[in-house]
Amino acid sequence: MAVRERLVVIGNGMVGLRVLDRMVAGGGLEKWDVTVFGAEPHPALDRVNLTDFLHGTSARQLELKGSDWYEKHEIKLHTGDPVVLVDREEKVVHSQSGKRVPYDRLVFATGSHAFRPEIPGGDLEGVYVYRSLSDLRRIRSRAAGCGSVLIIGGGLLGLEAAEAFIKLGLRTHVVERGSGLMSKQLPLEASRILQSRIQESGVVVHNAQTTESIERRGEELVVVFKSGTCVKVGMVVFATGIRPCDELARACGLEVGPRGGIQVNERLETSDPMVYAVGECAAFKGAPYGLVLPGYEMADVLAENLHGGAAVFREPDQSAILKLEKIEVAAVGEFQSECPSYSSEFNGTYRRISVLGGRIVGAIEIGGWTEISRVREVIRKRRRIWPWNINRFIEQGLLWRPQVTADPADWPETAEVCNCMGICKREIVAACREGASSVPDIAARTGASSVCGSCAPVVSRIIGAPQDVVVEPRGGFALGLVSLLCLLILVPIAAFEMPVSDSVQRVSKIESLWSDHFVKQVTGFALVGLSVLSMVLSLRKRIRRFSLGDFGHWRVLHAGIGVGTLLVLFLHTGLHLGHNLNFLLGVNFLLLAGIGGMAGLVTAVERSMIDPWGRWLRKGWQSFHVALTWPLPVLVFFHAFASYYY
Ligand SMILES: Cc1cc2nc3c(=O)[nH]c(=O)nc-3n(C[C@H](O)[C@H](O)[C@H](O)COP(=O)(O)OP(=O)(O)OC[C@H]3O[C@@H](n4cnc5c(N)ncnc54)[C@H](O)[C@@H]3O)c2cc1C
Known part of the structure; x- marks a missing residue:
């Protein structure tokens, strides 16, 4: 059997365990003889969820791996036995209980300890830090009879603790030295919003207050601020940050960063290439990290490299999430x-x-x-x-158009729900308060979902109606057919011209339609009339009061008028579009009909297309169609003026 190299890990916390777990997963543990020392009396806990211990979760439930896991993988775990000396010359670690374990490679995963500021009275009975299971045990038993607590520090940990104490029924104060809560992460305006939300939950926040001393008065503790004010509570908890546990590394001559922490390179090697550091005790590019995710990334890199890989650690994501329930x-x-x-x-x-x-x-x-x-x-x-x-x-307040799949309950009041009618969430909520309880009710009161109907599922989610409400606008099939007809008619009209007789004596009957002055006037006025009618119909969609009949039917009629207009255009021009303004006018008519036909066709099949492509296509063609109506009145005016003037 090959001789196994000796790996010693100092610290059995979240990151130290992650290194071992990754090595097991990668199959790399077999070639190592592993010994782990942990200062705490239990195997590694899920420290991130330690607060749950205050609400009844047991220490066993918080354990990330039971002792049988270590046994199964032949990892020698020594809990409650901190390493007190590292002899790098001899390559041996000494533990508090007198164990002497030689190593080939050594990993520091000693994490951090909670920072306890040097304040008079900071070590009194009833004043705690918030870091380990034993801290929370003491806090939990004190909380049972003290009635109130003051947390020094309004950062991530202080606020998490505050919520926990409120849940335990304690009157809770948070003192922040800076001008706002979570000042490391939030700009001042955001801190203010957070503060008002935190206060709503019952926490009393004291901003811009520096704690001068803590005094005991009978059973109570009096926290005195530099401003002269003071607060009387039953318990005080420090949440004033952390400091990397680098004392052991300093003592054995390893380099440490300017802000503490054991200096590591991108391969997580310390100044001694046989010794590594990961997690909160390590300083990469001079900075230690106080979050678990960068630690896990370090652990993954180290595990791979101990397995013969060449992974490198890059600057990690330092996103911070405050774990409050509300x-x-x-x-x-x-x-x-x-x-x-x-x-x-x-x-x-x-x-x-x-x-x-x-x-x-x-x-x-x-x-x-x-x-x-x-x-x-x-x-x-x-x-x-x-x-x-x-x-x-x-x-x-939204970067992307809300998807029907996202929860509209979270949309802002100003978010537009019905694009057709321009109805925002606020109007729907108001209608709901006035008694509307179904999508048709909302449609009747606000107009939302009464046009294309694509927002009906969103409306139903906002009002809490059953999810399967889908309002299919009527006449979808007919609209598709008429739109297709329009496009089919357009092709010969755009492509051909009717032949012109070479003599006025031999004008054919059909040709007399567009050469006879009277008929031309009739078809001309008919064209204007149909255009106006078609535009008026589109008001049914845009003006809320025009709610006569079903929108779907009016839409088919609008498309039908488009087809009629094309036929009258044929009678009016004989497909000779003329020159200059007349030509522009003719092209405008043809484009209006063509783009309108496309808009109608896409609208009819939108529901069978992938969202949001169908919606985008429909909106695109519709907008183009609407834009083409703008030049029409001007062109018609000049055309009529020129016809009568000359
Ligand atoms: C209440 C709470 C909530 C948190 N919530 C979050 C969160 O939401 N998100 C987040 O990213 N981070 C959070 N954190 C921080 C997170 O827990 C740490 O980033 C993470 O635990 C760091 O892991 P680590 O292994 O480097 O250190 P630790 O978990 O502290 O483990 C280090 C271990 O080494 C031991 N040790 C130290 N010296 C020696 C020695 N000489 N010999 C032997 N053993 C030694 C220590 O006793 C300890 O058990 C939270 C922390 C707390 C306390």
């Missing part, structure tokens, strides 16, 4: 970036994006944002966004 707070990507940013605030929510070179580089949200995972992906994949995305974000 308030969603996230800061993703380079949220502190100095580049141009756009923000949107409404109804107690806040969203901000930082944009560099047409790409979102960072984002912040408070209060929920259905697009946040898409935003994260766009940031990660460095995808481009466009000016209209930014415009929509400024106006509606």
Whole structure:
């Protein structure tokens, strides 16, 4: 049997365990004889979810792997036995209990310890930090009878603890030295919004207050601020940040970063290439990270390299998510970036994006944002966004057109739901409050979903009606047929001209239609009449009060008039479009009919096309059709003027 190399891991926390887990998964553990030392008396816990311990989750449930897992993979785990000395000359570690274990490779995964500021009274009974299971055990037993708590530090951890204490029924204060909560992640305006949401949940926030001392008065603790004010509570908890556990590494001569943490290169090697560091105790490019994800990325790189790979660690994603039940707070990507940013605030929510070179580089949200995972992906994949995305974000707080699959309950009040009638969510909600309880009710009161009907599922989600409500506009098949007819008629009209007789004596009957002055006048006025009628019909869609009859039927009639107009155009011109303005007018008519035919055809088949392509195509053809109506009155006016004047 081949001699196995000796690997010693100092620290059995989330990241130290991840290294081993990855090695097991990659099949690389067999060639190592592994020993792990953990200072805590239990196997690695899910520290990220440690707060659950206050609400009844047991220590066993928080364990990431039971001791049988270590046994199964022949990993020698020594819990409750911290390493106290590393002899790099001899390549041996010494533990507190007197164990002496030699190594070929050594991994530091010692994490961080909670920072306890040096405040008079900071070590009194009833004053705790919030980091380990033993801290939370003490906190939990004190919380049972103390009634109130003050948390020093309004960052991610302080706010998570505050929510936990509110749930335990404690009167909860949070003291923040800076001018706003989560000041490391949030701009001031966002901090204010967060603060008001946090206060709504019952937490008392003290901003811009520096704690001077903590005093005991009987059973209570009095926290005195530099401003002179003080707060009396039953318990004090420090959530004032962390410091990397690098003392052991310093003592054995490894290089540490300017802000603490064991210096590592991109292969996670320390200043001694046989010794590695991962997780919160490591400093990459001079900075230690206080989040689990960068630690996991380090662990993955190290596991691969211990298996013979050549992976490198790059600067990680430092997105921060505050895990509160009722308030969603996230800061993703380079949220502190100095580049141009756009923000949107409404109804107690806040969203901000930082944009560099047409790409979102960072984002912040408070209060929920259905697009946040898409935003994260766009940031990660460095995808481009466009000016209209930014415009929509400024106006509606959404970067992309809401999809029917996204939950419209989360849309802002100003989000447009029915594009045909220009109805926004606010109007639908208002109609709902007034008693509308179904999609047809909403359609009758606001007009939403009464036109093309594609927004009916969204309307039903907003009002909480059954999801399968789909309003199929009537006459879809007829519309498709008439539109197709229109296009078929258009081809010969656009392609051919009727022959012209070489003598006025031999004018054919049909030719007399467009050469006879009277008939020409009749067909000319008919053309104007049909055009006006067709435009008036389209008002049924745009003006809410015109709700006579079913829109689907009016739409077929509109298309039919288009076909009629083409036939009258034939009678009026004999397919000779003439020159100059007359030519422009003729082309305008033909394009109107052609584009209108396409719009009708796409509208008829939209529901069988993939969303959003069908919708985009319909909107595109319709907009083009509408745009072509604008020159028509001017051209008709000049045509009539020229005909009568000359
Ligand atoms: C309540 C709470 C909530 C959190 N929530 C989040 C979150 O939502 N998102 C997020 O990204 N991060 C969160 N974190 C931070 C996250 O838990 C850490 O980033 C992560 O645990 C770091 O893992 P680590 O292995 O580097 O350190 P740790 O998990 O601290 O493990 C290090 C281990 O090494 C041991 N050790 C130290 N010195 C020695 C020694 N000399 N000998 C032997 N053992 C030693 C320590 O006792 C410890 O068990 C939270 C932390 C807390 C406390």
